[in-house]
Amino acid sequence: MVDYEVTVITSNRVASTTFNNVFIKLVGTDGESERKWLISLKGAAAFIKGAVSYFTVSCPTSIGKLVLIELDKQPLLLFPEDSWFPAKVEVKSPEGHTYNFPIYRWITDSEVYRFREATALRVFEDHHHLGRYSREQELQERKEDYRWNVYEEGIPHHMKVDDPLSLPCEVRFSFTKTTEFLFTASTGLTELKLKGLADCEESWTSIDDIDRVFCCKQTDMSDYVQEHWKEDTFFGYQFLNGLNPILIRRCTTLPSNFPVTDCMVFLHGGSSLTDEMKKGNIFLCDYKQMDGVQANTINGKQQYLMAPLVLLQKTPDDKLMPIAIQLKQKPAEDNPIFFPTDSEYDWLLAKIFVRSADFSEHQLNVHLLRTHLLAEVFAVSLLRNLPMVHPLYKLLIPHTRYTIQINFLARRRLISQDGVFTQFSASGGEGLVTILRRSLSSVTYRSLCIPEDIADRGLEDVPNFYYRDDGLRLWDIIHRFVKGILGYYYKNDCEVKQDSELQKWISDIFEHGFLSKQSTGIPQRFTTVAELIQFVTMVIFTGSAQHAAVNTGQYDYGGWMPNTPISLQLPPPTTKGKATEATMLSTFPDVNTTVQGMATMWLLSQQSSDFVPLGQYPEDHFSEETPLQVMKDFQKELEVLSANIKTRNKHLEVPYTYLDPEEVENSVAI
Structure with a gap:
């Protein structure tokens, strides 16, 4: 007889204990063990939360190199079946080899589950018949559990799910996450001390009234926003380092529908738009995706959503200053171009309409589509097409944590027929789907890769662009990490081409995420190792860094409503010189619309206590030395970047913290 020493480690997460009987079978290249009931001196405590328990499985002879294990649990008589994690x-084999079997999933029934040894295997090198069979069975079951569904034609597909309890256990929120999220969601208005205002359909009568509401819950950044929101310098700053840093681009030729002339913006001569554009000092923000969108009706009142064009100039002291704003796309007599030299409220109202359009552009395109919806596509395709033993599964599964459930909740609570966004934003309802469809049509692969995106927008040398600086460093660090891992497993392009599971993963993403549109530039299959590394870098960056950049600061920039109105209820001025403070207050959203927006942005900005920062991997999916070392190098590089960002921020009037690796979550989890 030979003995195999078996160590079973139960997760430390809440409710992971089982009191059922647990059984194991070892399967090797030369045979298999009997199904063994795991009995320990610990008795019923062998499989409680956090337990590490030791057992011996004996076989008549060696069963060779271990391929997989089979686990099952059976309820005791008179005891209910429980869940175990x-x-x-x-x-440890009698030959002295230690084999690791990552599990990290809930076992909720009495079925037999197979788990592969941790050494990563591509499909073409998985030669053992039982290994291949378990691989095929795993994917067959996953394709049943993770099915594609169409939410609306023209936008990325998502996972078909009826309610959170119908989600497979392994992609649900933890008990901690569930409890905290539901508490924050249900108490948002209370926490902000706004509960009594949630049904108030009155207009604001003074800025002081808004201040009294806002002062109930503030952050350092939201305080700064309240103090500086009217200033042109801060208005310009937000296009670089605010919630939407991906719209602005260097302007080399004025759009034909934006007839700004030199005498309009350079009153005293001395310069020209042509000269300034040649110097690279002119920038454009064009909200053309909002053009013609049917705005919402809130509290029985028609709302207004503009499609502005904004021209900005870099000044000699490296400020980015707005110099012209046109609020509708088509030039007309009743669509004046506004300038800083106009009256205080004409100019301020023009900027308010831009900020309100930016809210919809940010929430629907930059935030929802380009991070949440795409991250779900990446995750569902991963779960449908790659088994646990695949190296890409091991690399990407931590970057899918909570994404599917948070997106389900977004569809149910934010963008459903009675969702907060649908009810209380200018672009809610019919406009929401229109904007999402237009946004997907504008997405390109290059725009999802920050080095290419920055280059294409001509922003390589714009000063004080911290999103770019931190984002490019993060991209490079992630790229080196991905190259280190995937370069270890894929030695040449032929291995990439012959990995049928890998090809199915990207094929599904092209079809269900980008609706088979070749114009996006998304690859339909991988032909080189470099191509694979680039795409996987984009996937990780999108779900971690990019999401953090456009999500974390939502309350910072949107808590003070005048800076980011979620809706506006008067049309923009058609002539100049008539706007007053009263006009501005009447244009702002009603009290209930304001507080619902504040509560939602508060919820979406809250970090969970089980937050996992970028580069931290609590689950051990890899076992080989090289990937483990690459992971350690990745973590060290992230620590250095974090320290550098903190040092820089000490000298900034407005610290940029959203891409500090310590503040970036591994996945789209909120």
Whole structure:
């Protein structure tokens, strides 16, 4: 007889304990063990939360190199079946080899589950018949569990799910996450001390009234926003380092529908738009995707959503200053171009309409589509097409954590027929789907890769662009990490081409995420190692860094409503010189619309206590030395970047913290 020493580690997460009987079978290249009931001196405590328990499985002879284990649990007589969350199983063979079996999933029934040894295997090198069979069975079951569904034609597909409890256990929120999220969602208005205002359909009568509401919950950044929101310098700053840093681009030729002339913006001569454009000092923000969108009706009142064009100039002291704003796309006599030299409220109202359009552009295109919806496509395709033993599954599964459930909740609570966004934003309802469809049509692969996106927008040398600076460094660090991992497993382009599971992953993403549109530039298959590394870098960056950049600061920039109105209820001025403070207050959203927006942005900005920062991997999916070392190098590089960002921020009037790796979550989890 030979003995195999088996260590079973139960996860430390809440409710992971089982009191059922647990059984194991070891399967090797030369045979398999009997199904063994795991009995320990610990008795009923062998599989409680955080337990590490030791067992011996005996076989008549060696069963060779271990390929997989089979686990099942059976309820005791008179005891109910419970759920168990084993983290991993380690087996030491009589030959002295230690085999690791990552599990990290809920076992909720009495079925037999197979788990592969941790050494990553591509499909073409998985030669053992039982290994291949378990691989095929795993994917067959996953394709049943993770099915594609169409939410609306023309936008990325999502996972078909009826309610959170119908989600597979392994992609649901943890107990901690569920409890905290539901508490924050249900108490948002209370926490902000706004509950009594949630049904108030009155207009604001003074800025002081808005201040009294806002002062209930503030951050350092939201305080700064309240103090500086009217200033042109801060208005310009937000296009670089605010919630939407991906719209602005260097302007080399004025759009034909934006007839700004030199005498309009350079009153005293001395310069020209042509000269300034040649110097690279002129920038454009064009909200053309909002053009013609049917705005919402809120509290029985028609709302207004503009499609502005904004021209900005870099000044000699490196400020980005707005110099002209046109609020509708088509030039007309009743669509004046506004300038800083106009009256105080004409100019301020023009900027308010831009900021309100930016809210819809940010929430629907930059935030919802380009991070949440795409991250879900990447995750569902991963779960449908790659088994646990695949190296890409091991690399990407931490970057899918909570994404599917948070998106389900967004569809139910934010953009459904009675969702907060649908009810209380100018672009809610019919406009929401229109903007999402237009946004997907504008997405290109290059625009999802920050080095290419920055270059294409001509922003390589714009000063004080911290989103770019931190984002490019993060991209490079992630790229080196991905190259280190995937370069270890894929030695040449032929291995990439012959990996049928990998090709199915990207094929599904092209079809269900980008609706088979070749114009996006998304690859339909991978032909080189470099191509694979670039795409996977984009996937990780999108779900971690890019999401953090456009999500974390929502309350910072939107808590003070005048800076980011979610809706406006008067049309823009058609002539100049008539706007007053009263006009501005009447244009702002009603009280209830304001507080619902504040509560939602507060919820979406809250970090969960089980937050996992970028580069931290609590689950051990890899076992080989090289990937483990690459992971350590990745973490060290992130630590250095974090320290550098903190040092820089000490000298900034407005610190940029959103891409500090310590503040970036591994996945789209909120």
